[in-house]
Amino acid sequence: MAIVTLKRKDQITLVAQSLFKKKGYQATxxxxxxxxxxxxxxxxxxxxxxKDEILANICxxxxxxFFDTLDEVQQLGVxxxxxxxxxxxxHVQVITGNLNAAPVFLHEWQYLKKPAIxxxxxxxxxxxxxxxxxxQDGIDKQVFKEMDVHLVTLMIFSSMNWxxxxxxxxxKLSPEEIGENLYVLxxxxxxx
Amino acid sequence: MAIVTLKRKDQITLVAQSLFKKKGYQATxxxxxxxxxxxxxxxxxxxxxxKDEILANICxxxxxxFFDTLDEVQQLGVxxxxxxxxxxxxHVQVITGNLNAAPVFLHEWQYLKKPAIxxxxxxxxxxxxxxxxxxQDGIDKQVFKEMDVHLVTLMIFSSMNWxxxxxxxxxKLSPEEIGENLYVLxxxxxxx
DNA sequence: CCTACCGATCGGTAGG
DNA sequence: CCTACCGATCGGTAGG
Numbered sequence: 001m002a003i004v005t006l007k008r009k010d011q012i013t014l015v016a017q018s019l020f021k022k023k024g025y026q027a028t029x030x031x032x033x034x035x036x037x038x039x040x041x042x043x044x045x046x047x048x049x050x051k052d053e054i055l056a057n058i059c060x061x062x063x064x065x066f067f068d069t070l071d072e073v074q075q076l077g078v079x080x081x082x083x084x085x086x087x088x089x090x091h092v093q094v095i096t097g098n099l100n101a102a103p104v105f106l107h108e109w110q111y112l113k114k115p116a117i118x119x120x121x122x123x124x125x126x127x128x129x130x131x132x133x134x135x136q137d138g139i140d141k142q143v144f145k146e147m148d149v150h151l152v153t154l155m156i157f158s159s160m161n162w163x164x165x166x167x168x169x170x171x172k173l174s175p176e177e178i179g180e181n182l183y184v185l186x187x188x189x190x191x192x
Numbered sequence: 193m194a195i196v197t198l199k200r201k202d203q204i205t206l207v208a209q210s211l212f213k214k215k216g217y218q219a220t221x222x223x224x225x226x227x228x229x230x231x232x233x234x235x236x237x238x239x240x241x242x243k244d245e246i247l248a249n250i251c252x253x254x255x256x257x258f259f260d261t262l263d264e265v266q267q268l269g270v271x272x273x274x275x276x277x278x279x280x281x282x283h284v285q286v287i288t289g290n291l292n293a294a295p296v297f298l299h300e301w302q303y304l305k306k307p308a309i310x311x312x313x314x315x316x317x318x319x320x321x322x323x324x325x326x327x328q329d330g331i332d333k334q335v336f337k338e339m340d341v342h343l344v345t346l347m348i349f350s351s352m353n354w355x356x357x358x359x360x361x362x363x364k365l366s367p368e369e370i371g372e373n374l375y376v377l378x379x380x381x382x383x384x
Numbered sequence: 385c386c387t388a389c390c391g392a393t394c395g396g397t398a399g400g
Numbered sequence: 401c402c403t404a405c406c407g408a409t410c411g412g413t414a415g416g
Contacts, residue, residue, distance in 0.1 A: 015294050024216065024218060024303075026216060026218040026219040027218040027303075029409075029410065029411080030410080030411065031409085031410085031411095037291060039385065039386090040385070040386060041410095041411085041412090042385085042386075042387085042388095042412075042413080043385045043386070044413095045412070045413080046385065049412080051411065051412090053202075069348065081383070088318050090409080110216075111216075111219075115245040116275075122248075125402085135382075138382075139222075142384060143383070143384060144383065144384055145382060145383070145384050146305075146342065147373075147377070147382065148365075148373065150358075151370075151374075152377065152382060153375055154354060154357075154358055154375065155351045155377060157354070158350045158351050158353070158354035159347045159350050159351060160348070160352070161355075162350035162353075164347060164389085165346075166342075168345055173340075178343075181339075181340065181343055182343075182347065185339070185347060185381070186377075186381060187381045188338050188339055188381040188383055189275070189377070189378060189379045189380040189381030190327075190337060190339065190344060190378055190379050191335070191336065191337070191379040191380055192334060192336055192337050203398065204400080221393075221394065222394080222395065222396085223393085223394085231401065231402090232401070232402060232403085233394095233395085233396090234397080234402075234404095235401045235402070236398075237395095237397080238401065239395070242394090242395080242396080324409085333399095336410085
């Protein structure tokens with residue numbers, strides 16, 4: 001869908017995602033966003049209430065997407081190692097499908113205002129909790145080694161969450177193949 | 193060393209590290225830094241030339257520290273798997289020893305100005321290159337599996353570089369133990 | 385969606 | 401290290 005066919009509000013969000021990624025939330029002014037759209041900064045306020053409303057929209061809509069794909073995986077009722085594999089691939093697909101929104105979601109959420117930021121942290125914890133449960137389940141079912149669940153979970157997240165930094169949409173690996181590779185590396189390690 | 197025994201310039205750097213981590217570089221004003229030190233914002237300019245000079249000091253002094261510890265490891269002339277193990281532990285120790293400066297180094301370097309930023313990117317590439325060579329060497333010597341060297345390197349870095357986010361100085365694991373755990377997980381994987 | 389504008393705050397300078 | 405201040409820019413509002 002070309003940007004011109006979108007509603008103004010969606011255009012604002014799209015432009016903001018790109019600028020927040022490039023310059024950061026604080027360093028991006030309403031005038032920057034307006035200029036990209038060819039309108040005056042004050043005109044933006046006909047469509048949104050405040051700058052932090054834009055940020056909230058970006059963060060929470062991506063959070064929804066993460067939960068939707070993870071919920072689908074959870075409902076399959078497969079064994080923990082397969083569940084982890086699918087969860088990783090899904091997560092990687094959400095990130096590679098939202099290369100502008102992902103870094104905003106990961107780094108700029110800290111600038112959300114008071115009620116929103118607490119809700120966001122709650123969602124993030126809940127999401128991490130699900131991954132922890134998959135890993136704990138795998139340990140209980142003796143598929144995975146006895147390891148510090150917290151450390152393993154954070155390592156998996158950090159591997160996946162730096163993807164936006166180097167993933168190239170036209171590279172040789174598809175998002176699914178990258179997820180697959182990550183899974184194999186996490187499961188079997190580098191050692192021959 | 194208590195903060196009051198430091199020279200003013202070092203006090204400025206130390207306070208800036210903490211504020212840049214908490215609020216980000218752009219959102220931290222010279223007045224914020226001054227207030228923390230109990231002086232006027234304009235007085236800071238007796239000790240440094242500009243705000244971005246503070247940022248540059250933080251980024252490049254940590255870069256030096258990363259290179260110093262990695263150089264020591266390189267000079268040992270040990271086998272690639274042991275070299276990787278020591279490189280990971282060293283990197284983890286630098287991060288856990290600089291919990292304020294590390295996130296600034298990792299996220300705020302993008303706000304460096306023109307000549308400095310290019311020098312910084314050059315150093316970062318050189319550092320990653322050394323890790324890539326260790327891994328390639330391990331593959332050549334048939335200690336490591338045939339894998340995408342780039343992907344493996346980035347995964348290792350991302351695992352290590354999110355440490356500042358959850359490492360607690362008084363937690364149950366020492367920096368060396370965390371490095372050791374990361375190494376084992378990367379080398380052998382999660383699978384039983 | 386625009387013009388016109390507000391109070392607040394920014395990095396930094398002059399001069400002592 | 402301070403006072404006093406500069407021009408620029410910020411998020412946002414009033415009124416059309």
